[in-house]
Amino acid sequence: MKNTNLFTAPNICLTALDAVADAKRFATWTHDSRFIPLIEDDSPTHPLSEAQAKKLLDEILKEADEDRTTFWFGIRTLDKSELLGIATLHWIDWGNGAVYMDITMKNLEEYGKTSTKEALELLQNYVFYEIHMHRLSISIPAYNTGLIESLQNTGFIEEVRRREAIFRFDKRWDSIHFGILASDWKEKNDSNKLHR
Amino acid sequence: MSTNxxxxxxxxLAARDPKNDAVRMAIWQRDTEFSRLMDSDPVRLWNASQNTTWIEKQQKDDAFTGIDFTIYALEEDKPIGFVGLDEISWHNRTSWVGIGIGERxxxxxxxxxxxxxxxxxxxxxxxxxxxxxxxxxxYNERAIKSYEKVxxxxxxxxxxxxxxxxxxxxVIFMGLLERDFRR
Structure with missing residues (x-):
């Protein structure tokens, strides 16, 4: 078997989430009102106590264990000392080979950084190389310009723009859906190899 | 005051009837074309009591994040399908909409x-x-035309x-803004 490492990039790695160990940092993120919450927590913006954060993480991990259509990842520095973000593959549609992804980073700046781009690339590898999906989708608010750039730089294409679907920062914003097909991903990887 | x-x-439109609707749903679910127009999940069969449990669960929604109606044709007062709101997001003031007409x-x-x-x-x-x-x-061209009429x-x-x-x-995404509907 080929020696493939699905979970390590040059600057970050993907690990399991740990409700106890990660609750404190996750709770801290929510104390900036500009924090972009997890899609699983579609409640209005509000700060979480460490206990509330732990409860939320416990619940999502338990649900993921039971239904086998949601996988969670912690995005960390290589030495695993810092949690930089949380990513999820949710609603894995095994029958149609389609899956949605969500990613939440510790603050708005992080979305435009290398850490986010490397996490997106690892998740693409996982989706197309490990669980063999046909397509990967993500829907995000239009105000997350850092993430839009990171998605475009990693091969995602804008597919849907739901007009004014989100209310945040005293304004209405579009919800933008990006997608990448297995064939797009393969083409991108083949051309990367040629340039190496 | 407005009309009803x-x-x-x-x-x-009426409240869903967990008993009678469940029996009809079990019949409609055996219509593959109907099921494939409704959902991208694999077509599956449920018995009436499973459908009753599902409807009762929908109706127990205290936070009001969804509502389903049974559609009755007025002429014969016959239940022909259902329509509803799902995943209502109160702070965004949005909802998803779903409909199914089971009677061909x-x-x-x-x-x-x-x-x-x-x-x-x-x-x-x-x-x-x-x-x-x-x-x-x-593949559901008839529905797309209908939604455009709305x-x-x-x-x-x-x-x-x-x-x-x-x-x-x-999968085609469609949206309706209040101001466009009222125009």
Whole structure:
């Protein structure tokens, strides 16, 4: 078997989430009102106590264990000392080979950084190389310009723009859906190899 | 005062009946074409008591994040399908919309279009929502035309998201803003 490492990039790695160990940092993120919450927590913006954060993480991990259509990842520095973000593959549609992804980073700046781009690339590898999906989708608010750039730089294409679907920062914003097909991903990887 | 939002020209909307609707749903679920128009999940069969449990669970929603109606054709007062709001997001003032007409004799005659108009009025005039979302598979051309009559606009498509009949089909996203509906 080929020696493939699905979970390590040059600057970050993907690990399991740990409700106890990660609750404190996750709770801290929510104390900036500009924090972009997890899609699983579609409640209005509000700060979480460490206990509330732990409860939320416990619940999502338990649900993921039971239904086998949601996988969670912690995005960390290589030495695993810092949690930089949380990513999820949710609603894995095994029958149609389609899956949605969500990613939440510790603050708005992080979305435009290398850490986010490397996490997106690892998740693409996982989706197309490990669980063999046909397509990967993500829907995000239009105000997350850092993430839009990171998605475009990693091969995602804008597919849907739901007009004014989100209310945040005293304004209405579009919800933008990006997608990448297995064939797009393969083409991108083949051309990367040629340039190496 | 306004008119009764639950009564239209050809149909009326009523609360779902967990017993009788469940029996009819079990029959409709055996209609593969109907099921494949409704959902991208693998077509499955449920018995009436499983359907009853599902309807009762929907009705127990204390936070009011969804509501389903049974559609009755007025002429014979016959239940022909259902329509509803799902994943209502109160702070965003949005909701997803779903509809299914299980009785084939009522396909293509404007019953579904009227139900979609009535549920949009309910969402905008009674719940104060700002926009409605829906998904439709690219093979369901009849539904797309019906939604356009209500005022929904195509806002994009996720490519090749559904695999059926040996082919890949797009999932089309449509949206309706309150101001467009009232125009």
């Amino acid at each position: 939002l639950y009564v239209g020209e050809k149909i009326r 004799d009522y396909w293509g005659k404007g019953y579904g279009t009227e139900a979609m108009k009535m549920v949009a009025r309910y969402a905008f005039e009674e719940l104060g929502l700002y926009r409605l979302n829906l998904n439709v598979f690219s 005022g929904y606009i195509v806002e994009g498509k996720t490519r090749e998201a559904v695999h059926r009949d040996g082919k890949r089909w797009d």
